Amino acid sequence: MDSSTTKSLSPDSNEPLFLGIDVSTQSTKASLLSSSLELLSELAINFDRDLPHYKTSGGVLTGSAGSGEIHSPALMAVESLDLLAEKILAAGWPTQRVKAVSAAGQQHASVYWSRRAPEMLRSVNGSKRLVDQLGSQAFSRAVIPNWQDSSTTAECKAFEAHLGGPTALAKITGSKAYERFTGPQIMRWRREEPEAYEQTERIGLVSSMVTTLLCAGGDGQDGEEIKGIDESDACGMNLWDLSTPKRGWSRPLLELVAGDDAAAADELARKLGAVESDGGRIVGRIGRWWQEKLNFSPDCLVCPATGDNPATLLSLALAPREAMVSLGTSDTLLIPAPSFEPSEAFHVFYHPARVAGRNASESGEGEQGEVVETSSRYFNMLVYKNGSLAREAVRDKYCASSWQEFDRAVRSAWPARGSAPQHMGFYWFKEEIIPPNAKGVHLYTSSKDSQWSSAEEFEAPGATHPHSIISSQLLSFKSRVGAILHENAGGDNEGGLVRIHATGGASSNQTLLETMADVLACPVVRPQQQGNACSVGAALKARWAWERATKPGRERVAFDVCVEEARKEGEAAEQGGQKVKLAAEPDEARTDCWRRFLPTWEELERRALRGE
Ligand SMILES: Nc1ncnc2c1ncn2[C@@H]1O[C@H](COP(=O)(O)OP(=O)(O)O)[C@@H](O)[C@H]1O
């Protein structure tokens, strides 16, 4: 740590600080920012390594063979905050200077609070760990279904049939039915465990669970111990109707999930609670647990947590035709979108930092009307399940668990000018999201006359699989991104992306980023200020919420404006605003190879799906 950072972390300074927490698939992370948005320090808890008693692998547990169930223990997320608190204390973070906190959570994953939870949450104090005070009694379901779960195929069919097909469902909820989405997950669980469902006080997402835990121990606000779901994150549930300015839980879908009964649908709406449409609203103050345990000030503000991908999107301002690629456990591609253009091919979410009108009459736009917009009202997203863990599986099997060896193999297989790859594969170790329900590993080799045949194994596996997996993953992005750009560019499908911002754990891999630049035919940049984009995005949201709550005249300042001005105020912006550094530029010859190869790859993918 350099001396300026040490000074910034001094408990004697008056400079406000902002905290972002990210509870993702494999880890819980925290980022501490200065008021000019300089990243001062980060901490992380890895679930497999630091909480081994939950026996997770990659942060999850798998249900019985063939069930498609993937979940994680609810208490593991709680205990990860206990460990994080210990690390914050040990690192000496000056928590009393933290003015606002926000968080992010893996998307779609639902949390089921018991009837006793509100009372338990109200009474927690700093004398014991959160996990010991809440325990399993706080939850009516011991596990949180994970976004990698694929157990709800039947429910997804029911969702689509109920509204007239996948396109009709996407037009209402922003996505066709997905097995990991919360609505189908709740429906399955209600059918399988009706009594536990009945005993459920509230259903939240991981994000709203963290907001709730941040306020644990009484936060002096509105007596609501269990905090509401954030609207951007609600778009990942297949239940939220974002097709009209009025917005709300879709009544026909509530009825379907709750059991085709009006009273049951009302009860489900009550369990889901009110949704936070203003990402910067103050929903409470930090709770007694945090004050007593970590010396947070009772004035420290809390605004709604959002999904990990929406939070990642907040970490950088994207220009038109720029995308963000988040290489966490999942691989995701996010592109801001000015208008609602739903499609079966990707997801549409509300932007996570909009300023909402207080009521319908004020904004004239309906109950949830907005008065101040961010530069883009929505964002579109592609998500792949076989991302980092699939690359890791190939690395472990063929490259002696070494990224260096993996990278060497990739580089040595890059196509030379005028050539085409000779090996290609599809590595759907887990049932994939894109293309839907794709399964298994499918390998193909090309003969001298460019005929592609399926293969049981490559001749030199260690030299070929690493390149095959990452080029195939990136070609899938390339093949699908056109649909999004076309939709958002008002029919202009000429150029592709102009720049990609890479974030997430695997974005530290330079070889991967160089291959990305070649395949996607545009430069790839990384934030100059390295850190976990997701918890940084959450901390930026906290900074914005604080500014709106405490600075007269700034009540409705837009997120982008607030962030840009804060950066300009500080030394961090000496060279002007948000800084990125170039990680990779496309190599003309290789880019040309990939452009010519794309139709072949698309045909191979169709063959793999047919099992040919
Ligand atoms: N050098 C590297 N090359 C490729 N992947 C990497 C490298 N370092 C870390 N990763 C990947 O980053 C992943 C974790 O990313 P992270 O953003 O922390 O995930 P999450 O937020 O979902 O818990 C790991 O699964 C690992 O495979």
Ligand SMILES: O=C(CO)[C@@H](O)[C@H](O)COP(=O)(O)O
């Ligand atoms: O399912 C999705 C998004 O739709 C995943 O992206 C999860 O949100 C988990 O994210 P990471 O832990 O991989 O960042």
